Amino acid sequence: MQWLYLYFPSLQLDSLLHQQAYNQACVLVHKNEVVQTNPEARQLGIKIGTGLAQAALLCAQLKVIAYEPKQEQRLLAQLAQRLYQTSATLYLDPPQGLLLQTSDMLRLYKGLAPYWQQLQQPLMERGLHYHYASAHSPLAAQVLARAGNDRLLTNQDEATRLLSQLPIHRAGLDHKLSLQLERLGLNTLGQAQALPRSALGQRLGQTLVTFLQQLETSSAPSWPAYQPPERFRQRLELLYEIEHSTALRFPLKRLLSDLEAFLAPRQLRAAGLSLGLEYQEHASERLHIGCSDGEYRAESWLALSMLRLEQLKLQAPIIAVSLKTKGQMPWAPLSAQLFEPPGGKLTAGQLISRLQSKLGDHAVQQVYLQDDHRPERSFYQGLPQSHYQSQQATRALRPSLLFTLPQALNHKPDHRWCILSGPERIQSGWWDNVSICRDYFIARNPIGQVCWLFRTPREEWFLHGYFS
Amino acid sequence: MVLLQLEKERLVWRARQVAGPDHRRQSSFYPTLDAHLQGGWPHSGLVELACGPAGIGELRLLLPLLAQAQSRLQVWINPPAELNGQALAQHGIDLSQTLLIRCQNPQQALWSAEQSLNSGCCSHLILWALRLTAPQAKRLQVSAKDNQALMFWLHSQAEPSTSALPVSARLSLAPVATGLRLQIYKYQGLWPQHPCQVDMHELWPSLATPGHSSPHHVPVLMNNIVALPSKLR
Known part of the structure; x- marks a missing residue:
């Protein structure tokens, strides 16, 4: 199996700076120590591991931001989510690494070069600095990438050769262990690999033996592969x-x-x-x-x-x-009519959403019918497309404009009014304490409005709507 | 030569041409009105209706048209009272294609109207607004024309706006016993017209008196009193 390792030495800083196009020296600091730098800061001589005080001395206008491991982990997951579209099997290696299994993908992309091109694109879009390496085993790829190898190797021998030439202190081993090895006179990884494993294990502990073994094993890492989340x-x-x-x-x-x-x-x-x-x-x-x-x-x-x-x-x-x-x-394709909508730029739903965003949800409504004899309760307004429109309209003639609250008439309709029809008695609602008893008339008033009037048992007259 | 060019680009209208290809109409479903307006309402554009007080029959004038055309949305903006779903449904209007918009201020109402027209999914739009300026009317007119929508602008003044607004048609409505009397001030593609009487008796027999019968017997209110149950008094 072939593996590719991507290493992002300044993941959090790059993501922060990329969105805002910041081009001054800027560093991330963790426990008073610089952990990530941008190129401008490096030019000034600020290195990883430099103390905060020294860094501030080197550059007075230095922008200092706190390093947040959690945020970086989130960024790594986001990146994995994006790369998942290109590569099927990938493993997160927090805080700053991604491991990709390439051998399965090469058939799809017809070679390593086009595959790599596809992978690079999202990284460039995000303005990330990265190191990479491919090798026959996950650990070998990781060690080479972290050492800044930046080469795609298809040949196992080539990778082995490069590994054996790698200085011990750059192999990513524990600091104490690499110091021990160097004191033994072992300066490259190859020299350590050449020694008998059992002797090394006895002298320097099992960690080193496992490390050397893993450099050669090409099987997948022990932790589960990345699974993209269900929701964004x-x-x-x-x-x-x-x-x-x-x-x-x-x-x-x-x-x-x-x-x-x-x-x-x-x-x-x-x-x-x-x-x-x-x-x-x-x-x-x-x-x-x-x-x-x-x-x-x-x-x-x-x-x-x-x-x-x-x-x-x-x-x-x-x-x-x-x-x-x-x-x-x-996602379902919109069922557009072939001839009807000439503009057809938006669907009804899109129009409604747009109106609601600007005017508020309750400014855009639809009228729904309800089974009730009381005129003001025979319909209601609700959010568009939220209810099922099922009721049949009543047969009796109803005004198209209705007042929510009937308006009291000062005078009883006199001879100048022309009664067109009525009375129609509506007596209902005894079950929910809003009972009404009204005699409705349709009448044309002196200025020609066709009104819907009612009279209560107490001989009060109200205007309830217009047959507009 | 210039005249020919202008004519080609349809910038000059000749009185001879009664209904050019640009002057398509949609029927109002009132035969007298259709005959009077040579086919009915404009196919698209902005129509100003000066109604005077609400409730004289201005919606009854439009309901038959709205009931027929239902492939796209019908948008109602700022009606003066609640739209009674029962009445609309009675006249065959599909409530699921009806959108009711209530706006706090006139700017929002115009914005909603323009958005609805420009979306291309609205066939008819009815806006109640006090007044429109010429640029506003022009924008709505262009949006309506481009998206083949017909927009009615209703307002409560008895006379239409005096300024020469760029609308397709400008009419004023006045109530009469038989229905409505329409005064036509401007109608694209038509010569100035005589007022027209719309007889609503056929569609709404109980709301309008028949047009050509002898003076109708008007029931007197006093004769209609029905005794209510005594316990309710």
Whole structure:
């Protein structure tokens, strides 16, 4: 079996800097020690392991960010998710490594070079610095990659030769162990490999023997291979604080294009997104953005989200954005009519989602019928396409415009009114304490409005609607 | 030569041409109105209806049209009262294709109207709005034309807007016993017209008196009093 190891020495820093195109010296610091540097910082002489005080002396304007192992692990998982589209079997090797099994993929890509080209693309898009190596065993690939080999080897002998030439201190062994080996006069890995294993085991412990054995075994690692998650969930940390909701467009665009890359190959659509905004010194906030038809394209989601965000007033500067899907459904091609819709740019569902994002969910409604004799209860308004429309309309003539609250008439209708029909008695609702007893009339008033009036048993007159 | 060019680009309208290819109509399902308007409502565009007070029959004028065309959405924006689903369903309107939008301010209403028209999935749109400026009317008119939608703009003034708004048609409605009296101020592709009476008796026998019969006996309110059960009094 053939293995490829990808090593990202500055994964967290690269991801942070790439989104904001930052080109000043910047380092990640963990326990007062520099752990990741960007090229600008390296030019100034800041190395990994340099103390924070010394680094600050070398560059006064140095940007220092805390190293977060958890965030880096998340980034590695995101990267694996992206690479999973190219490579079927891959293993996470936290904190900064990915192991890919290549032998199965070579037939698909017809050779190592095209396969490697496919793999490189997402890495370049993310602006990551990486080292890589391929070898016959997972550990050999890892050791070579970490040593900065950066070559794709198909020949096992070549890899073995390179390994044997590798200095002991770069083999990724425990610091104490490599010091012991060097004191024995063993400067390269090859020299250690040449010695009898049992003697080495007795002198230097079993760890070294296992290490040397694993360099040669080509079987898969003991931990399980990467499985992509069922649902999309991603978090993006911002290098700068964002104070205006419209400026969220760019980080959001990146998250959404990742969403599209997640949904499209799975043939899924998201019915809704939950957008998390994390504030500085403030409880984080979640926005729900829905699309009743379901959508996977980043472009459409961006338009919907921006409509929503335009109305949002940020409580405090934003330091991170997260995105997860709410409800995923299989993608179905839109059943478009061939001749009818001339524009046909949006479906009804997309239009509704767009209107709802801007106006709020309750501004866009549909009318549903209900089985009740009381006119104000014979229909109700609900979210579009949320209920099943089943009822039959009543036979009796009803006005098209109805007041929710009947309006009291000051005067009893007099001779200038023209009664067109009536009375129609509606007496109902004794079961839920909203009982009514009304005599309804249709009448045309002096200015020509066709009104729906009713009279209560107490001889009060009300206007309830218009036959508009 | 220039005239020929203009004519080719349909920028000049000759009085001889009654209904060019651009002047398609959709029937209003009122025979007298169809005859009067040479085929009915415009196929697409913006129609201004000055209704005066709500409830004189302005929706009854449109309901037969809306009941016939249901392949796409019908959007109602800011009606002056609740839309009674029972009444709409009675007249054959598919409520699942009906969208009701309520907006806080006029800007949002216009935005929703434009979005609905531009989506291409809306065939008819009815907007209640107080007034439109010429640029707003133009934008809606273009959106409606481009997406082959017919938009009705209803407002409560008795007279249509005086400014020359770029609309396809401008009419005012007045109630009469038999139905409505339509005054046509502007109608694309038509000469100025005489007012037209729309007889609604056939479709709504109980709401309008028949047009050509002798003075109708009007029932007096006092004769219609029905005794209510005594315990309710």
